[in-house]
Amino acid sequence: MLEVRELSVGVRSGGRLVPLVERISFTVHAREIVGLVGESGCGKSITAMALMGLLDSSVMHVEGSIRFRGQELVGLSPRHFRKLRGRALAMVFQDPMTAFTPVYTVGWQIDEQIIVHEGLSRRQARQRTLGLLADMGVPDPQRTADSYPHQLSGGLRQRAMIAMALSCRPQLLIADEPTTALDVTVQAQILDLLRNLRRDYGSSVLMITHDMGVVAETCDAVAVFYAGRVAEIGPSQEMFSRPAHPYTAALLASIPPLIGPRPHRLPAIAGAPPPPAQRPVGCAFASRCSFARDTCAKPVALHGMNPEHQAACVLSPDQLVFPVPCDD
Numbered sequence: 185m186l187e188v189r190e191l192s193v194g195v196r197s198g199g200r201l202v203p204l205v206e207r208i209s210f211t212v213h214a215r216e217i218v219g220l221v222g223e224s225g226c227g228k229s230i231t232a233m234a235l236m237g238l239l240d241s242s243v244m245h246v247e248g249s250i251r252f253r254g255q256e257l258v259g260l261s262p263r264h265f266r267k268l269r270g271r272a273l274a275m276v277f278q279d280p281m282t283a284f285t286p287v288y289t290v291g292w293q294i295d296e297q298i299i300v301h302e303g304l305s306r307r308q309a310r311q312r313t314l315g316l317l318a319d320m321g322v323p324d325p326q327r328t329a330d331s332y333p334h335q336l337s338g339g340l341r342q343r344a345m346i347a348m349a350l351s352c353r354p355q356l357l358i359a360d361e362p363t364t365a366l367d368v369t370v371q372a373q374i375l376d377l378l379r380n381l382r383r384d385y386g387s388s389v390l391m392i393t394h395d396m397g398v399v400a401e402t403c404d405a406v407a408v409f410y411a412g413r414v415a416e417i418g419p420s421q422e423m424f425s426r427p428a429h430p431y432t433a434a435l436l437a438s439i440p441p442l443i444g445p446r447p448h449r450l451p452a453i454a455g456a457p458p459p460p461a462q463r464p465v466g467c468a469f470a471s472r473c474s475f476a477r478d479t480c481a482k483p484v485a486l487h488g489m490n491p492e493h494q495a496a497c498v499l500s501p502d503q504l505v506f507p508v509p510c511d512d
């Protein structure tokens with residue numbers, strides 16, 4: 185369905201190219217939910233924008249390959265990208281107000297999307313809009329369709345945006361932090377909705393998040409991003425039970441337990457990722473890693489526990505014994 189190979193994105197700055205994303209590879213199979221996870225600034229959104237053809241080519245340079253259902257997207261013209269977007273490829277954002285304009289009703293905007301892409305009449309489009317809103321668990325679809333975006337709660341707006349993204353039955357939905365702005369109950373409902381998309385619509389989902397808890401709830405496979413590179417990639421179950429990169433382990437340690445007493449405080453990762461212009465050639469996590477040693481200063485490629493589960497760490501999983509969260 186989607187194969188990203190050695191994808192790099194750089195920004196032109198002061199006569200040189202600063203790498204924002206470096207040689208990223210991952211695959212999304214049909215009906216699969218894949219997570220891109222990592223702290224703020226590690227390149228998740230830039231990757232998503234490259235997939236959607238939304239990067240400004242006068243500022244950003246894209247290299248490598250993005251094959252979507254056999255079609256190469258790197259170098260695709262804006263006109264061809266426009267045809268794909270909203271149809272085969274769709275995206276939902278953290279803030280639905282970026283998807284909706286405030287001056288038209290939500291229903292009118294979803295209708296428009298359907299009319300433009302599928303040539304249905306306004307009446308037929310409205311039927312589909314109401315059906316989509318109902319599928320998204322909107323209690324009163326007619327009323328929601330007739331509302332302006334600012335009249336809806338955050339949860340309803342998010343459902344309406346997902347309905348709009350699904351209006352032309354995309355094969356791949358990219359969800360960029362779709363639940364971050366929502367309270368915990370609504371968050372769980374939206375994640376449920378995304379999980380059901382493959383069953384109800386046959387869609388694959390690329391889930392972008394900084395939250396390992398969201399990955400645990402939804403994703404079949406996950407790529408852990410750190411400072412513009414993939415630190416670890418693999419099936420989520422396997423990665424959760426046996427992380428092979430200290431950064432993954434640190435992210436996992438920051439998920440609150442679902443059952444039992446919650447630790448007094450969750451371990452946070454001290455420090456911050458290096459900014460793009462200051463990334464070292466070796467492991468960019470080394471300066472924050474309790475396992476760091478001299479060899480971490482050399483570049484390290486992803487290598488495998490098995491062909492599917494790979495990490496870019498000089499240590500083998502046996503050498504990585506991670507502390508469990510303490511309860512002090």
Ligand SMILES: Nc1ncnc2c1ncn2[C@@H]1O[C@H](COP(=O)(O)OP(=O)(O)OP(=O)(O)O)[C@@H](O)[C@H]1O
Nearest residue numbers: 195204223224225226227228229230231394459460
């Ligand atoms: N237009 C731009 N020009 C220059 N640098 C940029 C631009 N957009 C993003 N960056 C930089 O690229 C890096 C990756 O940003 P990106 O938004 O992809 O991170 P992210 O992992 O999605 O973080 P967040 O979770 O905060 O959205 C960051 O260091 C960011 O400052």
